Amino acid sequence: MTEYLATGGLPDEYEQLRKTVADFARTVVAPVAAEHDAAHTFPYEVVAGMADMGLFGLPFPEEYGGMGGDYFALCLALEELGKVDQSVAITLEAGVSLGAMPIYRFGTDAQKEEWLPQLASGRNLAAFGLTEPGAGSDAGGTKTTAKLDGGEWVINGNKQFITNSGTDITSLVTVTAVTGVRDNGKKEISTILVPASTPGFTAEPAYNKVGWNASDTHPLTFADVRVPEENLLGERGRGYANFLRILDEGRIAIAALSTGAAQGCVDESVKYAKEREAFGSPIGSNQAIAFKIARMEARAHTARTAYYDAAAAMLAGRPFKKQAAIAKLVASEAAMDNARDATQIHGGYGFMNEYAVARHYRDSKILEIGEGTTEVQLMLVGRELGL
Structure with missing residues (x-):
């Protein structure tokens, strides 16, 4: 997948998926994100929409009701959803990589036939x-x-x-x-x-x-x-060995979600910096703000490159434990750092929960904890280096 960045774009099927999910995130997810966040309610209507799009079945074969895609396709969807609402993105990530994937990877034929169709359809969650x-x-x-x-x-x-x-x-x-x-x-x-x-x-x-x-x-x-x-x-x-394999894969997915969160903070900050005026000009014309946003963009780009690389290794059948740990480490820290900087750029508005950057500020910390803490990722990378 890293070659796609080098050539400036994704293959058509991946790009069409990305655009479709991005449109769904913008028109369906974003308008209700603040409401569900404030009420602490599960977004059943959004999940049903994702199910209708086939997102829960992206990496599974058609014989089990899936879309016949791959794990990278799932990651692209997670990145786009993560830009606007991490709660929705983690619902998809956990439903697929932690809920259905263990059955697909390790289940008997009978277990797959019983459980995967309903999970791949999104009608049910595991x-x-x-x-x-x-x-x-x-x-x-x-x-x-x-x-x-x-x-x-x-x-x-x-x-x-x-x-x-x-x-x-x-x-x-x-x-x-x-x-x-x-x-x-x-x-x-x-x-x-x-x-x-x-x-x-x-x-x-x-x-x-x-x-x-x-x-x-x-x-x-x-x-x-x-x-x-x-x-x-x-x-x-x-069970212990199998869940380690599931977590290795899941870290790539969490890295994709984290990349989306990091990029979402960039996008919101660019928009705000162009619109918000102080001392007679947009705040984005001030080098202090422009440089801060530039660093945010660099973090998001680095995170994306890292999870693309890990996904490429996984799909090619090569060892990917180190790449997955690096991707999860880099992307989760990018999400948290960008959320902090985006909140600072927004000033008082960034402290208001109805603003996306405020939700990212609260949401992103768990990305450095769940599915392996930052310290665990560092330990894994060290072990892979023979230390």
Whole structure:
């Protein structure tokens, strides 16, 4: 994908997708973003519109109800949505890369046939239950357990910060759980599919968050939740390794979302700097403002180049762990830095929640935390360098 930047444009099919999503973001998402953010309401009508466009099925084959595209196509959509509303963008990102993708990557034929069509259509959402009160970056600290009993898994434990887990259209949560102990004494962690209607499964009241207020996020409780043994997703004991693969891919998607947020701050700042006058001229004519916006544009461009490069490596079947970590690191920091600078450029208006830059200021911090903190990305890059 990096060659596309060098040649000045994307192939027609990618560019048409980008333009279509950009138009949807501008005409459908942006007008209601402030309202949903203020009310902390999930934008069902926007999600339905994305479903109608086929965005939830972008990287999946047509045989499962998908659009037959690829992960880069998903990333382009996320960047355009992220420019105007991160809550909407993360709903799509989590629904696809964390919700449906584990089933596509590791599911049996029967699991794919049962779950993927509804998830790819966007009629339903799935969530990925990984993080726990005592197991965030240290996912190996998982305490949720799953024990076999009469051909069923009995699951007990708690998860937290789980996106898309409590909406009216949530149909499934994939749960990491300790299913035994290995010969070396370490935990055997597996992943298990839990339908949202299963008795004992509870999506607790939603969090009161700093940002991403229109995104659905809940703590989850599993109290003697029983699901069939065949709901095991992938090989028993491979849950830890499989979720690492999912997170590597997801970091590219989060980098794309972050790039959109960074670029959205540039776009809003350019517009404001041309319109806002002080001391008899537009503030953009002042070098201090112009230089600040120029640095913001450089950050967004660098972030875009990084996630394009990571996506290219992934789709070519090459190792991409380091590139994904770099992309996530660079793009999330670009989003946060640009949000801070955009708020400063807007002055008092930047502190008002109805302005997009104010939402980006509140929303962007989580980009440096979710799906691997900044520190985790630095650790991964260091390891890939042999350190």
